[in-house]
Amino acid sequence: MIAAVNGFRLFLGLLMLVAALPVLNAEVRLPRFFSDHMILQQQTHAAIWGWADAGESVSIKASWGTLASTKADKDGQWKLFLKTPRPGTGHTLQVKGSNQIQIKDVAIGEVWLCVGQSNMGWSVANSFEAEKESEVDLPQLRIFKSAREHWHEPLAENLDRLSRWKKCDPESASETSAVAYYFGKKLHEELKIPVGIIQRAYAGTPIEGWMPWSIQKGDPRAQSQRQLLIDFAERRRRNQGESKEKALATFEKELAEYHAKIDAGQTMKNAFRQLMPPTITRPGTLGHQHPANIFNAMIYPIRPYGIRGIIWYQGERNSKDVPQAVHYQSQLIKLIGYYRNSWHKMSDGNVSKDFPFQFTQLPSWNPPQTRPVEGLEATWAANRESMRLANRTVPNAAMAVTIDTGDTIALHPKNKKPIGQRHAYLALQQTYGRNIPASGPVLKRQVINGNTVILEFDSVGSGLVSARAGALDAFAITGNDGKWHWAKAEIKGDNIIVYSTEVTKPVAVRYAWAMNPSRRNLLYNREGFPASPFRTDNEPLFNPEAELVTVLKPAKPKGYEPVDWKRPPMHP
Numbered sequence: 001m002i003a004a005v006n007g008f009r010l011f012l013g014l015l016m017l018v019a020a021l022p023v024l025n026a027e028v029r030l031p032r033f034f035s036d037h038m039i040l041q042q043q044t045h046a047a048i049w050g051w052a053d054a055g056e057s058v059s060i061k062a063s064w065g066t067l068a069s070t071k072a073d074k075d076g077q078w079k080l081f082l083k084t085p086r087p088g089t090g091h092t093l094q095v096k097g098s099n100q101i102q103i104k105d106v107a108i109g110e111v112w113l114c115v116g117q118s119n120m121g122w123s124v125a126n127s128f129e130a131e132k133e134s135e136v137d138l139p140q141l142r143i144f145k146s147a148r149e150h151w152h153e154p155l156a157e158n159l160d161r162l163s164r165w166k167k168c169d170p171e172s173a174s175e176t177s178a179v180a181y182y183f184g185k186k187l188h189e190e191l192k193i194p195v196g197i198i199q200r201a202y203a204g205t206p207i208e209g210w211m212p213w214s215i216q217k218g219d220p221r222a223q224s225q226r227q228l229l230i231d232f233a234e235r236r237r238r239n240q241g242e243s244k245e246k247a248l249a250t251f252e253k254e255l256a257e258y259h260a261k262i263d264a265g266q267t268m269k270n271a272f273r274q275l276m277p278p279t280i281t282r283p284g285t286l287g288h289q290h291p292a293n294i295f296n297a298m299i300y301p302i303r304p305y306g307i308r309g310i311i312w313y314q315g316e317r318n319s320k321d322v323p324q325a326v327h328y329q330s331q332l333i334k335l336i337g338y339y340r341n342s343w344h345k346m347s348d349g350n351v352s353k354d355f356p357f358q359f360t361q362l363p364s365w366n367p368p369q370t371r372p373v374e375g376l377e378a379t380w381a382a383n384r385e386s387m388r389l390a391n392r393t394v395p396n397a398a399m400a401v402t403i404d405t406g407d408t409i410a411l412h413p414k415n416k417k418p419i420g421q422r423h424a425y426l427a428l429q430q431t432y433g434r435n436i437p438a439s440g441p442v443l444k445r446q447v448i449n450g451n452t453v454i455l456e457f458d459s460v461g462s463g464l465v466s467a468r469a470g471a472l473d474a475f476a477i478t479g480n481d482g483k484w485h486w487a488k489a490e491i492k493g494d495n496i497i498v499y500s501t502e503v504t505k506p507v508a509v510r511y512a513w514a515m516n517p518s519r520r521n522l523l524y525n526r527e528g529f530p531a532s533p534f535r536t537d538n539e540p541l542f543n544p545e546a547e548l549v550t551v552l553k554p555a556k557p558k559g560y561e562p563v564d565w566k567r568p569p570m571h572p
Contacts, residue, residue, distance in 0.1 A: 182420025
């Protein structure tokens with residue numbers, strides 16, 4: 001017990017060194033994402049920061065002629081803002097204090113942060129068409145990927161000592177998030193300037209983990225979830241002797257071993273996987289499910305690095321049941337607001353206070369739709385609605401619709417390329433001013449005309465079309481009785497006429513309201529972008545008194561191999 005306590009005390013000293021970084025007789029030091037091959041956001045004043053002796057003068061001279069200087073504060077921390085030029089490559093940065101650091105092959109261009117859970121982290125190597133990227137050589141596409149980390153307090157710097165900026169080649173591409181890669185590649189090809197993607201992905205994480213507790217503590221649902229984890233941790237402490245002190249002492253030992261291996265030149269866990277810093281899973285208050293713990297380790301350390309915008313792909317973990325999925329709307333809006341405000345403030349206004357924020361609507365999953373409208377079992381349908389409504393509410397937001405991707409069995413669909421490219425087209429249109437279609441038909445309003453409902457759309461591009469030959473068959477219609485029926489749906493110019501012989505006085509329509517509507521004949525525009533699921537009713541999506549239905553993973557048959565689904569080609 002004494003040894004454990006002493007170990008914990010030693011660990012706390014280490015933590016203070018890592019998190020607060022007071023420096024005595026130390027050389028100037030930078031976080032690891034300021035490294036060779038890095039990329040800085042163009043035509044702004046990019047934040048650069050690090051550590052030195054308290055009061056030490058620090059200066060940075062850029063090869064394009066800019067010089068900036070500052071002094072480290074009493075805790076040895078410093079930050080300055082370096083004016084950046086138009087896009088280009090081959091630059092250098094000289095950082096001077098008591099020592100000198102040279103950063104080589106610096107690019108200037110567009111930087112995007114790609115954040116989310118496992119489907120954001122899903123690599124190119126594990127995706128369809130990976131073989132087509134086996135000879136990729138895009139030195140102006142820069143990639144920064146770090147290990148998954150979480151912590152119960154904000155970290156000043158990631159523990160992953162092997163993370164660094166890389167040029168895009170077959171090796172770096174294969175290990176990168178497929179969504180982030182195809183997004184960045186398309187942007188680079190279209191803009192013809194350097195593009196950087198920063199990947200921050202952690203499997204199985206709820207949205208509550210990606211923002212600080214301070215902005216959630218007034219939310220009853222977040223409070224309840226947090227308390228459940230606290231209570232669970234306390235029960236395990238009593239019943240199994242599990243404690244925070246023991247966990248941190250073990251972590252201290254594993255972290256020391258991690259550092260020793262790297263210092264000895266050992267960088268690989270095995271022939272295929274790089275060494276990663278240790279993580280803590282128990283007790284639950286230290287784990288990756290606990291509110292704020294992902295934010296503390298994956299987001300806090302990189303603010304206020306200069307970015308153009310964020311791509312967000314998360315939501316599966318917050319769609320276990322319909323009430324949770326409905327609650328996602330307010331949480332997503334809260335997260336976007338906090339990220340924007342904090343980045344803007346910490347960057348001294350150089351990152352826009354309403355920077356572009358794109359999110360990925362959940363794809364199709366589970367058995368294909370067979371009923372006009374699925375109920376409490378359709379948790380992902382409720383989450384898609386939360387995202388659709390958030391997209392209508394938040395300025396300068398965009399949503400990539402993905403119901404024509406996914407897999408009936410696998411939670412991690414391999415068809416990530418269309419998702420990444422749809423995000424790129426959204427950025428090209430909304431952020432970079434390209435006059436191109438970038439999204440599918442968006443419901444504008446419904447007009448009831450006798451026994452029919454007329455649906456009017458925006459973003460129709462050059463016209464509305466179905467995914468394949470034949471009638472649209474993903475529409476449902478209801479009257480005042482609240483019973484949903486399959487509906488006929490006919491394209492008439494930029495409108496769709498919806499009706500059913502079983503509903504003489506219609507009041508509302510729903511489209512693609514199911515876990516997996518992908519096998520229906522879906523609605524697109526001629527440019528190949530699908531319409532989001534939607535509804536025109538405002539009925540509550542769940543009854544608080546009703547028994548909850550929790551979504552379950554389908555059983556995977558032996559030898560199961562996912563196959564891609566056919567969809568109209570995109571050609572904006």
